[in-house]
Amino acid sequence: MSNFLAYPLETLPYVVVTILIAFTVHEWAHAYTALLFGDDTAKREGRLSPNPFVHVDLIGLLMVVLVGFGWAKPTPVNRFNLKKRRLGSILVSLAGPISNLLLAFIAMGIFMFLVSHNHSILTGTIWSNFFTIFIQLNLVLFVFNLIPFPPLDGYQIILEFLPMRIREKIAPVEQYAFLVFLIIALTPLYNFTIGPIFSTVIPFFINGMTEFYQGIFF
Template sequence: MPSFLAYPLEMIPYVLVTLLIAFTIHEWAHALVALAFGDDTAKNQGRLSLNPLVHIDLFGMLMILIAGFGWAKPTPVNRFKLKKRRLGSVLVSLAGPISNLLLAIVGVGLYALFLNYSFFTYGSITETFLMIFVELNLVLFVFNLIPIPPLDGYQILVEFLPMSARVKLEPVERYAMLIFLIIALTPISNFTIQPIFDTVIPFVFKIILSIFGLTPF
């Protein structure tokens, strides 16, 4: 594997297909819930769509392949348009990560179905794809709920903070991407993001597997 890639070359096609689906559904879910709460900003900008081309950020995709994490184009949300603004804001933020959790559940469900009816053999293209599909969607689910800017978890956290705390955080938000890259790309991640992944992802995965009566694969 080239040293600059986070995945073996033979895995790249599976990763790219998974990301096209996962990122598209994630951002579409944000737009759909925003519209349900009265904000048509994303819809008016053509983001209430299942067309991957309107959501994919090429640099964000490359970062997934190189660093193991990445992003799509953020869905525009005008939180002042939302009905029940705090509830609407929280649900809009949750919609993306929850969509990835649901995709992971669907992936495990398909794995269980195919395994039960012997639709694939171990190590086949279908099995490999489903394993990567489930893994990456779980990563996106957990990753996006981490409460650091500009992730969805941060926006959820902010909604529960008093106004005085929000005001103090505004200067920090200006450097959100820099803070994010430092936390994600430096050894700091070993003490922040990685422990969360190592603890939460296996826990959630085991719960999903138990739903379908599967053991870890």
């Protein structure tokens, strides 16, 4: 059965817990940043909440387990309500991915602190496995969501820099973008498109964070 899963069966509890936290913080960050810039749409719809079940999409969670990536329920944002609309829109979009980067950074700090003190909590494999998965998955979400492809956050950021005439031209094809993205992600095309991004950027951040905390704790 585990042959059909993206992760070994014994690590699935760590994956699910990580995704519940990562998706919740990601979407909450979108909602909170939107509120700071004057749009309370997400708050009114109950999305400014630490409750994972408000944010997690079950199909998106299942996709993480099966293929290694998925999605949460999109946070509703009315960008016309935002103060400094372009800046606000960019920061609202950035807030989600940056929150995942911060989660990975904090988790790495806790892990390196425990390692530096030879803490007994790391003598087994449970916590070391959890920290490894937590850090890696949050970095995957950080990088994944910044890819400039609809409907990801990176696309919304790029969109803010495009002239209106170009936006109008590409708007009709946005509805097909997710299907195209699935084809890229689930076929050998992945090895020539998204794959190299992950294999380059994620180790860069892991190495950078490791060196940073080694300078503090060791």
